[in-house]
Amino acid sequence: MSAGLLYLLLLKATLISFSGLSSMPIVRDELVVQYGVLSDSQLNAAVALARAAPGPFGGYVISVGYFVGGVAGGIAGWLALITPALLAIPLTHFVARSTGHPRARSMLGAVVVASAALILVATVPIAMQALGSTALIVIAVASTLVLAATGLETVWVVAAAAATGLLAAWFGATL
């Protein structure tokens, strides 16, 4: 399969989905069922890899692209991932023009509060998956407290956590 066709097929999937993994049924239908260029185990591996890598879970299309077409396929997957985001430009332009109005500011104030609730809900499945031991719970609690109480940049907290994981592995206690 050419990288161009792979891009179009993955773009079709990302364009008609509204969150990370919701494009998966379309990707499976196109690449596993119709074209037969990807196996189910490769698709599962792509999802697992995206969960273990930095960035959005929707990045699994990059791994899918790599499995199908090597580095060129991976780049096709990345392009399919970022292309729909360009639609945010006209939408933001439209929304930004309204934010000066008092009622629009009131709406956005309520949206900010609701977005906090949504982030809290999104934390639940990640916490259930990620906090499988006491040590990992301690890391999560310590990260929360440090970030809430200080202005420390998140990258240092992630680096400290990863260093703790390496130290644990050094002492033979994989987290």
Next chain:
Amino acid sequence: MRGKLSIAGLARVFLRNGTFTFGGGDATTAALQRELVANHGWLSEHEFGACYTVSRVTPGTNLLAFCTAVGWTLLGFRGAMSALLLASIPGAAVLIVMTAFYGAATRNPWLMSAIHAALAAAVGIMLAAVWTLLRGPLRRRPARTVVVAAPALVLSLYGLLSPLEVLALAAGFGLLAPERDAA
């Protein structure tokens, strides 16, 4: 008050968070909220709300739409493109390398231990973002904040409404019951 903003500074923020934040789009959004709103003051709470809403109604990956919206809000087209590319390229490169060495990567206890710890930190990043987002509204308008947050939490947690519907409901509340000091 908005802190000093430059394309290089904005690029550094997206590059850093795109490269080092594990736990998916919500964790990265939370990390960016912390840097852009709380630490640098480049983005106001209302602008964050606008970008977050745009990211939810844009097809595709919410995080990348959020980055594009933030970049556009702060520095126009070059800001949008810088944010989109720098938030996505490092993670994509890491993912391609990990895919190429899939078997070896998942069998390496050192790598997996570090990734598991970074994922635990992502939980902390998200919880801290919730706190920084709610801290101001809770101080200024506690009753109103609870009236919006509690139903949003319950409706989303139990899957009664999609995130987009929750945001629409909150926006409707803000429209029908305007804040006294929203002007």
